[in-house]
Amino acid sequence: MAVDEISQVMQKYNDYCLVLVIGNTGCGKSTLLTSLIFGKDSLEIEKIDGKRVIKQKKEFELKDLFSIGHDDVSKTFLPDFYPDRKNKVLYADIAGLQDTRGNLMEFVNKFVTKYLFMKSKRIKFIVAIT
Numbered sequence: 552m553a554v555d556e557i558s559q560v561m562q563k564y565n566d567y568c569l570v571l572v573i574g575n576t577g578c579g580k581s582t583l584l585t586s587l588i589f590g591k592d593s594l595e596i597e598k599i600d601g602k603r604v605i606k607q608k609k610e611f612e613l614k615d616l617f618s619i620g621h622d623d624v625s626k627t628f629l630p631d632f633y634p635d636r637k638n639k640v641l642y643a644d645i646a647g648l649q650d651t652r653g654n655l656m657e658f659v660n661k662f663v664t665k666y667l668f669m670k671s672k673r674i675k676f677i678v679a680i681t
């Protein structure tokens with residue numbers, strides 16, 4: 552998702568309820584949203600570099616879902632969106648707090664998240680605590 556596409560998405564789905572997860576980087580926001588949308592069967596456990604990590608199953612990766620991290624570097628940057636047209640819900644996978652990639656990323660993340668809140672008529676958010 553490019554920066555200029557964010558405003559287009561927010562405009563297109565302006566009557567949808569925005570659903571997002573707020574929490575520190577790496578707390579499982581992308582994983583939780585994937586599970587909320589497609590159910591826990593969309594996920595599997597895989598060993599990467601000797602560590603057990605949760606991943607999207609191959610068939611769900613094809614749907615261009617939210618990226619799940621598997622190392623110590625923050626994964627999500629600019630938000631990825633998934634519109635649930637039946638229920639008029641727009642899921643947004645946003646960057647985490649305390650981004651490991653530095654202050655500039657942290658600043659952009661805060662700016663983008665504030666923008667989403669300002670542009671939404673209705674919001675439901677989950678606070679994830681680790």
Ligand SMILES: Nc1nc2c(ncn2[C@@H]2O[C@H](COP(=O)(O)OP(=O)(O)OP(=O)(O)O)[C@@H](O)[C@H]2O)c(=O)[nH]1
Nearest residue numbers: 576577578579580581582605619620625626627647
């Ligand atoms: N044990 C366990 N690991 C989890 C759980 N949820 C996510 N993880 C793992 O935590 C790591 C980070 O998950 P993400 O979903 O990418 O976390 P995030 O909050 O989106 O991270 P950023 O996008 O970097 O801010 C991945 O390796 C997941 O497999 C959980 O409920 N239990």
Ligand SMILES: [Mg+2]
Nearest residue numbers: 580581626627
């Ligand atoms: Mg993420």
